[in-house]
Amino acid sequence: MKKINLPPYAPILMESTRAIGYSLEAAIADVVDNSIAAEARNIRINFFPVDEEYVYILDDGYGMNDEEITNAMQYGSKSPNEVRDLNDLGRFGLGLKTASLSQCRSLTVVSKKYEKIVCRQWDLDYIASTEEWSLKELEGEEIENLPGLDALRALNTGTLVVWQNLDRMRLGEVDFESAMGKKMDEVRAHLSLVYHRYLSNEMGNKKITITLNNLQIEPDDPFLEKKSEVPMDDETMVIGDSRVIVRTYILPHPSKLGKAEIDKLGGKEGIRRQQGFYVYRNKRLLVWGTWFHMMRQAELSKLVRIRVDIPNDLDDLWTLDIKKSTAIPPEIVRRNLKALIERMSEKSKRTWTFRGKKEVDDHIEHVWNRLKTSTGGYLYEINRNHSIIENFIQQYPDAKKFLFAILKQIEGAIPLNALYVDLSADEKIDNETLNSLDDVKGVLKQVLSTTDSNIRGDIFESMIVSEPFIQFDEELRKAFEKGEFND
Numbered sequence: 001m002k003k004i005n006l007p008p009y010a011p012i013l014m015e016s017t018r019a020i021g022y023s024l025e026a027a028i029a030d031v032v033d034n035s036i037a038a039e040a041r042n043i044r045i046n047f048f049p050v051d052e053e054y055v056y057i058l059d060d061g062y063g064m065n066d067e068e069i070t071n072a073m074q075y076g077s078k079s080p081n082e083v084r085d086l087n088d089l090g091r092f093g094l095g096l097k098t099a100s101l102s103q104c105r106s107l108t109v110v111s112k113k114y115e116k117i118v119c120r121q122w123d124l125d126y127i128a129s130t131e132e133w134s135l136k137e138l139e140g141e142e143i144e145n146l147p148g149l150d151a152l153r154a155l156n157t158g159t160l161v162v163w164q165n166l167d168r169m170r171l172g173e174v175d176f177e178s179a180m181g182k183k184m185d186e187v188r189a190h191l192s193l194v195y196h197r198y199l200s201n202e203m204g205n206k207k208i209t210i211t212l213n214n215l216q217i218e219p220d221d222p223f224l225e226k227k228s229e230v231p232m233d234d235e236t237m238v239i240g241d242s243r244v245i246v247r248t249y250i251l252p253h254p255s256k257l258g259k260a261e262i263d264k265l266g267g268k269e270g271i272r273r274q275q276g277f278y279v280y281r282n283k284r285l286l287v288w289g290t291w292f293h294m295m296r297q298a299e300l301s302k303l304v305r306i307r308v309d310i311p312n313d314l315d316d317l318w319t320l321d322i323k324k325s326t327a328i329p330p331e332i333v334r335r336n337l338k339a340l341i342e343r344m345s346e347k348s349k350r351t352w353t354f355r356g357k358k359e360v361d362d363h364i365e366h367v368w369n370r371l372k373t374s375t376g377g378y379l380y381e382i383n384r385n386h387s388i389i390e391n392f393i394q395q396y397p398d399a400k401k402f403l404f405a406i407l408k409q410i411e412g413a414i415p416l417n418a419l420y421v422d423l424s425a426d427e428k429i430d431n432e433t434l435n436s437l438d439d440v441k442g443v444l445k446q447v448l449s450t451t452d453s454n455i456r457g458d459i460f461e462s463m464i465v466s467e468p469f470i471q472f473d474e475e476l477r478k479a480f481e482k483g484e485f486n487d
């Protein structure tokens with residue numbers, strides 16, 4: 001073993017940066033960022049929880065030579081102000097070290113480039129015992145038993161990052177092995193979301209695969225691209241020489257989704273909580289599910305997710321923490337987003353509240369259905385699956401037949417001609433305002449009063465997206481939170 005003595009910084013820096021507060025999944029992602037920046041196409045992550053436990057991350061990127069790997073292992077290997085390659089996901093010159101040592105006491109990096117294998121190791125125990133800040137350079141037999149080494153050898157170029165002595169991952173775990181299983185699930189979920197665009201076909205020949213203990217990680221698309229609506233054209237903000245591209249998605253109403261899809265979106269409550277901006281830096285998801293205090297998370301906007309694509313040449317304008325987990329996009333981008341939100345909320349309100357001319361949309365449970373008939377005409381029919389009707393039938397199953405007969409009579413007797421004349425003369429039709437907040441509250445109260453208190457919340461949620469309740473959505477929600485429907 002040779003030693004490379006670096007300038008005499010205090011070893012204490014290494015111990016103290018361990019407390020930056022990385023979660024395991026954020027730490028892994030920081031290492032994966034480096035692999036992607038090194039143009040890797042295949043990234044293999046392995047967790048080995050027993051005996052001499054380890055985690056390794058192996059990539060087939062362009063690798064590092066002797067000089068590069070020494071540099072890579074130093075704190076601040078690149079200045080945050082340095083202009084980065086367009087594909088680079090790095091910023092601070094710290095991630096590899098701070099992320100790794102937040103989880104383990106021994107970080108070994110091995111890299112293969114031009115048929116040559118080079119290796120460096122930070123070993124906190126060694127540093128503590130020698131009180132020297134020395135980077136170990138391991139060679140030959142010293143690396144022979146390193147996990148993942150054979151797989152690295154089999155590649156033309158690539159890099160292997162090995163974490164050993166996982167003290168921080170062990171912290172507070174009684175049964176480490178089973179805790180590790182749970183942690184792996186969290187890592188999998190995190191990676192499938194933050195890299196979903198790299199894992200999907202969107203990237204063409206830049207697509208990557210990531211495996212976790214040999215199981216491929218599938219992309220988790222938060223916009224349900226195939227099913228969601230894109231209600232307006234993409235917006236392009238030109239900022240200096242850079243372009244920020246913004247696309248608004250409206251998710252389908254949960255009633256149009258299968259259980260697996262809803263679960264993927266975080267469950268019904270998760271859908272609401274995850275509304276907001278999804279901000280990508282170089283297609284890597286950095287922050288999501290927030291409106292950056294520009295508006296509050298509201299019922300009306302709960303299906304709205306806005307994708308914001310920012311290239312890395314605006315980096316100096318971001319407020320980015322070292323872990324890259326609290327990222328606030330540049331002020332100039334936020335200002336533009338605010339204007340967009342205002343336009344979008346107008347639009348979304350119109351879709352939701354069914355005011356004005358829009359007759360059909362997918363997001364509200366309407367009282368009336370408009371159906372095309374086999375003879376080419378249209379039939380206006382009262383929605384038998386409407387939550388009020390469903391609740392009524394549940395309570396009075398015997399009345400179902402009678403109720404349906406009444407509904408049929410009402411449907412058959414719509415005063416179409418009178419309506420037609422009034423509408424063409426631009427007369428105001430007051431039916432829409434027939435139900436006051438108090439009326440609607442009264443109906444809702446009646447329905448909820450008969451429900452069991454532990455499912456009342458669910459019933460409320462299903463009612464609130466229906467007419468006429470949706471018109472008073474905010475007020476009713478407040479009343480519900482105040483417990484007004486409890487007796």
Ligand SMILES: Nc1ncnc2c1ncn2[C@@H]1O[C@H](COP(=O)(O)OP(=O)(O)OP(=O)(O)O)[C@@H](O)[C@H]1O
Pocket residue numbers: 030033034035038059061062063064071072073077078089090091092093094095096097158159
């Ligand atoms: N898997 C890898 N393949 C090739 N080079 C790598 C790899 N991992 C790290 N490097 C090199 O090491 C350097 C330091 O990595 P590190 O993650 O510490 O900082 P960074 O990526 O530059 O910035 P950040 O702190 O934002 O992650 C990188 O800039 C890169 O040159």
Ligand SMILES: [Mg+2]
Pocket residue numbers: 030033034089090091094095096
């Ligand atoms: Mg990095």
